[in-house]
Structure formats: structure tokens, C-alpha cells
Amino acid sequence: MKRWQVSRLAAIKPAANPTATWQRPAPDRSESGQALVEFALVLLFVILPFTFVLVDGALTLFTLANVSNAAREGARAGSIFQTTVAPSASQTFADQVAMIDAARTTFLRQSAQQMLGPLVAFDQCTTTVAYSPATPVIGNPYRALDSITITLACPRRLLFGLVNAGSVTLTSQSTMRIEPGGVAPAP
Numbered sequence: 001m002k003r004w005q006v007s008r009l010a011a012i013k014p015a016a017n018p019t020a021t022w023q024r025p026a027p028d029r030s031e032s033g034q035a036l037v038e039f040a041l042v043l044l045f046v047i048l049p050f051t052f053v054l055v056d057g058a059l060t061l062f063t064l065a066n067v068s069n070a071a072r073e074g075a076r077a078g079s080i081f082q083t084t085v086a087p088s089a090s091q092t093f094a095d096q097v098a099m100i101d102a103a104r105t106t107f108l109r110q111s112a113q114q115m116l117g118p119l120v121a122f123d124q125c126t127t128t129v130a131y132s133p134a135t136p137v138i139g140n141p142y143r144a145l146d147s148i149t150i151t152l153a154c155p156r157r158l159l160f161g162l163v164n165a166g167s168v169t170l171t172s173q174s175t176m177r178i179e180p181g182g183v184a185p186a187p
Contacts, residue, residue: 052159052160053159056158056159056160059119060156060158060168060170062119063119063120063154063156063170064170064172066115066116066117066119066120067116067120067125067152067154067170067171067172068172068174069115070112070113070115070116070152070172071112071150071151071152071172071173071174072172072174073111073112073114073115074108074109074111074112074115074127074150074152074174075108075148075149075150075174075175075176076111076174076176077107077108077110077111077112078104078105078107078108078129078148078150078176078178079148079176079177079178079179080179080181081103081104081107081108081178081181082181082182082183082184083099083100083103083104083142083182083183083184084103084183084184085099085103085183086182086183087099087100087141093138093139093141096141097136097141097143100141100142100143101129101131101143104129104148105129108129108148108150109127112127112150112152116154120154120156122154124154124155125152125153125154125155126151126152126153126154127150127151127152128150128151128152128153129148129149129150130148130149130151131143131146131147131148131149132146132147132149132175133146142178142180142181142182143178144178144179144180144181145177145178145180146177146178147175147176147177147178148175148176148177148178149173149174149175150173150174150175151171151172151173152171152172152173153169153170153171154169154170154171155167155168155169155170156168156169156170
């Protein structure tokens with residue numbers, strides 16, 4: 001900031017001296033560069049860390065939204081799943097349920113993985129699938145009208161993993177009712 005001062009004569013009698021001029025004071029050499037040093041210190045220790053924390057917090061919230069969407073999409077995929085292979089009559093009921101549940105779990109994991117995006121490695125996430133009731137009613141191997149719950153837990157390293165700041169696990173859970181279905185029709 002430039003400071004200007006008025007000459008003494010102009011300050012005493014401004015009307016009497018119409019030719020008074022503004023003069024710039026001589027610079028003080030002992031303070032030259034001080035503002036630059038102060039700005040560099042504030043930038044280094046206040047502004048940059050605050051910016052990193054702000055951006056990392058925003059990316060963490062974005063990742064949490066992705067995990068939530070992936071869990072919801074996985075539950076939706078599991079609720080509308082139709083198997084491509086009909087269970088055989090020679091299989092026990094428990095084997096029929098296990099075969100259909102395994103195919104459903106594979107399908108909903110693929111759907112959840114497609115929704116996660118590039119910020120989350122799906123192989124590091126934990127996927128849990130639960131049914132309500134846990135044991136299906138006899139004669140209902142497709143679990144029609146039961147509920148499926150998917151829980152997706154994905155780790156996220158804090159501060160971009162630059163320092164050993166630890167990590168946080170972002171968890172989301174979604175529950176949906178399994179629609180009546182069966183074997184998918186042939187294309």
C-alpha cells in the first residue's frame with residue numbers, strides 16, 4: 001500500500017497554496033520483503049493445509065455418495081434378479097436355494113461394482129448380503145417377496161494417502177423386497 005503525505009505548507013494553509021503537491025515518503029529499507037515472507041508463511045502453514053483438508057473432505061463425501069448409490073443399485077439388482085438356469089427337480093430344496101442365491105450375489109456384486117466409479121477399488125470393499133427371513137419358505141427357492149439387504153463397506157485413505165493420516169471406512173446399507181420372478185425367458 002502506498003502512503004502519501006501532504007507538504008507542510010499545504011497542510012497549514014491549503015487555500016493559500018494552490019500549487020501544493022502530494023509527495024511520496026522515502027521507502028523504509030528495514031521492512032522491504034517482510035510482507036512477502038509473511039505471505040509465504042501464511043500460505044505454507046494455513047492456506048495450503050486448509051485447502052487440502054477441504055478438497056479431501058469433499059472427495060470423501062463424494063465417495064460416500066458413490067458407495068451409497070452402489071449399495072442401492074446392488075440391492076435393486078438383487079431384488080429383480082431372474083436366474084438363467086432353472087433348478088432341477090433332482091436337487092434338494094437347500095441346493096436350489098444355494099444355487100439361486102449364489103447367482104444373485106454374483107449379479108448384485110457386478111451391479112454394485114459398475115456403480116462405484118474410479119475413486120473406490122471394489123476389491124478392497126466388503127460386501128455382505130443378508131435375507132429376511134434367513135431361511136426361505138419351502139417351495140419358494142427364488143425367495144419371492146422376501147427382503148434382501150446389501151451392506152457395502154469401502155476403505156478411504158485420508159489426506160490423499162500423502163501422510164500417515166489413517167483411513168476411514170465408508171459404509172452404506174440398502175434393503176429391498178425381492179420381486180416375484182423365476183427363470184429369465186430365453187432371448
